[in-house]
Amino acid sequence: MSTISNSEIKLVRSLASKKGRRESGLFLVEGEKMVSEALDSDMKVRRVWRSSEIGEDTMAHISALTTPSPALAVVEIPSGDSPVLSDTGLYLALDDIRDPGNMGTILRIADWFGIDGVFASGGCVDLYNPKTVQATMGAIFRVKFKTVDLCGLCKSVISQGGSIYGTFLSGSNIYESRLQDGSDSPVVIVIGNESEGISDEVAQCVSERISIPPFPAGRHGSESLNAAVATAITVAEFRRRAAGGAI
Numbered sequence: 001m002s003t004i005s006n007s008e009i010k011l012v013r014s015l016a017s018k019k020g021r022r023e024s025g026l027f028l029v030e031g032e033k034m035v036s037e038a039l040d041s042d043m044k045v046r047r048v049w050r051s052s053e054i055g056e057d058t059m060a061h062i063s064a065l066t067t068p069s070p071a072l073a074v075v076e077i078p079s080g081d082s083p084v085l086s087d088t089g090l091y092l093a094l095d096d097i098r099d100p101g102n103m104g105t106i107l108r109i110a111d112w113f114g115i116d117g118v119f120a121s122g123g124c125v126d127l128y129n130p131k132t133v134q135a136t137m138g139a140i141f142r143v144k145f146k147t148v149d150l151c152g153l154c155k156s157v158i159s160q161g162g163s164i165y166g167t168f169l170s171g172s173n174i175y176e177s178r179l180q181d182g183s184d185s186p187v188v189i190v191i192g193n194e195s196e197g198i199s200d201e202v203a204q205c206v207s208e209r210i211s212i213p214p215f216p217a218g219r220h221g222s223e224s225l226n227a228a229v230a231t232a233i234t235v236a237e238f239r240r241r242a243a244g245g246a247i
Contacts, residue, residue: 002053009062012074016064018126025077027128031069034138041141044076064130077128083117083144085153087160090182090238091116093150095202096123096193097227103127104135105228106191111139113235116182118145119153121202123193154188154205162186166198166206167230174210174237181242189234194227210234 004012014020015028026046029038038045050071051059060068083091092115097103103125110118125132127145136143154164162185180187190206192198198206212225212233225233 002049004049004054004058004062008047009058012062012072015074016130018129021077021126021128026074027077027133028064028130029073029075029133030063030065030071030130031134032071034134035071035073037138037141038073038075043078043141046074046076048073065134082146083119085156085160085186086116087186088182088184089116089186090235090242091186091188092118092231092235093153093164093188093190093202094118094120094124095150095190095198096121096196097191098123098125099194099227100125100129100131101135102194102226102228103129104132104137104139106231107132107136107139107143107145109228109232109235110143111136113239115143115235118143119148119150119188120145121150122147150190150202151205154190154202157186157188158205158207160186162188164188164190164205164207165210165234166190166203166208167192167234168198168203168209168211169224171209171211173213174234175213177208177210179210179238179241181238183242187238189231189238191227191231191234 011024015024015026021027029035035048048071059072063072092110094106107118133140157164163180190198190202212230
């Protein structure tokens with residue numbers, strides 16, 4: 001029978017804040033499936049509590065979710081296993097993604113399409129925010145992630161003969177563009193902020209501007225796509241080309 005002390009309750013509740021996570025080096029994982037994935041991953045799980053053991057009221061008190069789940073774990077934030085830019089591979093670079101749901105969904109997309117690493121600017125939402133963790137649906141335990149200076153990353157890629165693609169409303173039609181797939185040199189796809197898009201500073205580092213056209217062409221509808229949706233469509237097209245799909 002697991003119990004939880006007052007000091008542990010205080011610790012768990014502190015992990016709802018970025019300050020608490022930074023000071024402790026820990027983050028929360030909630031839900032039976034998510035806790036199970038944490039236990040099966042390479043990350044170090046510090047403690048696990050279940051509502052059947054500590055009571056539903058206590059679980060509701062320590063949960064960061066609106067509707068508490070039956071299981072909660074405290075996991076150490078990894079200090080290693082970050083993505084390392086190689087001389088080949090397909091990567092994502094996130095420029096100030098602020099919404100936890102978008103960040104988590106983008107991690108799921110990266111996991112699904114086998115992205116070699118996700119780099120994020122310092123202005124992005126914290127990966128270990130409880131809402132972001134939940135939105136990853138377990139991808140957080142598999143996808144390599146690192147916060148970096150995006151312009152520095154882009155310059156490094158270019159110096160290696162790689163390509164930086166950025167998603168813009170005014171870019172070239174992605175379905176008519178020639179895309180490097182990362183098999184011969186590193187390729188980075190930059191995804192911009194939900195409302196502002198790619199920042200001017202990072203935009204100057206982009207070597208190829210691409211866009212997802214509406215259908216039919218020239219149709220005036222929604223102003224833009226959701227950041228996570230745009231990521232999925234863009235990455236899917238890069239992977240389709242890598243698999244031998246024609247332009």
